[in-house]
Amino acid sequence: DTGVSQDPRHKITKRGQNVTFRCDPISEHNRLYWYRQTLGQGPEFLTYFQNEAQLEKSRLLSDRFSAERPKGSFSTLEIQRTEQGDSAMYLCASSPRVTGPNYGYTFGSGTRLTVV
Amino acid sequence: KQEVTQIPAALSVPEGENLVLNCSFTDSAIYNLQWFRQDPGKGLTSLLLIQSSQREQTSGRLNASLDKSSGRSTLYIAASQPGDSATYLCAVLTQGGSEKLVFGKGTKLTVNP
Numbered sequence: 001d002t003g004v005s006q007d008p009r010h011k012i013t014k015r016g017q018n019v020t021f022r023c024d025p026i027s028e029h030n031r032l033y034w035y036r037q038t039l040g041q042g043p044e045f046l047t048y049f050q051n052e053a054q055l056e057k058s059r060l061l062s063d064r065f066s067a068e069r070p071k072g073s074f075s076t077l078e079i080q081r082t083e084q085g086d087s088a089m090y091l092c093a094s095s096p097r098v099t100g101p102n103y104g105y106t107f108g109s110g111t112r113l114t115v116v
Numbered sequence: 117k118q119e120v121t122q123i124p125a126a127l128s129v130p131e132g133e134n135l136v137l138n139c140s141f142t143d144s145a146i147y148n149l150q151w152f153r154q155d156p157g158k159g160l161t162s163l164l165l166i167q168s169s170q171r172e173q174t175s176g177r178l179n180a181s182l183d184k185s186s187g188r189s190t191l192y193i194a195a196s197q198p199g200d201s202a203t204y205l206c207a208v209l210t211q212g213g214s215e216k217l218v219f220g221k222g223t224k225l226t227v228n229p
Binding site for chain 2: 091
């Protein structure tokens, strides 16, 4: 297993365009998370899935954001009508089970979005 | 609502020095605490995970401690090297309700040769 994969690594887009990011979690992990990180800040939670079900969405996730995880495998995060404030690193993570003290998160390398 | 604070925000030390990074959290009902490393423009690499029932974890030159009752954790780095230069992030997984990792803002470490 190669860990959590994210694609693309970098994306530059013009304001108003739509963008889509992909995350492939570790295969046996049933939980998948999306975080956003701006410069000098820690990652902030956006949303998470348990298998194909989206269980929680942050208030940071405006109506322009949508995430899917069809068939409980890979996930996509789409941002419609991008704004300059959307410029950030988008991080994906997965974990092997619902909860518990033994299970940490594994993060991908992130997708850096720049909106010009 | 869980809040995580990391002090200092930045730290610069000469090579070879031992150092301590601090993390505090407001809600002690946690499953675990993770320390991550982040290089500039990169994703997060997990360094250590401490379960709520544990007091410390060690990996190589790294030692992390946890005092759940006081809401504190420290990351000790022995004999620092220039390659240790990175941002170190602390995150807690809180029990009950919204079970997701909550992060601090990180400590940016620079180890000077």
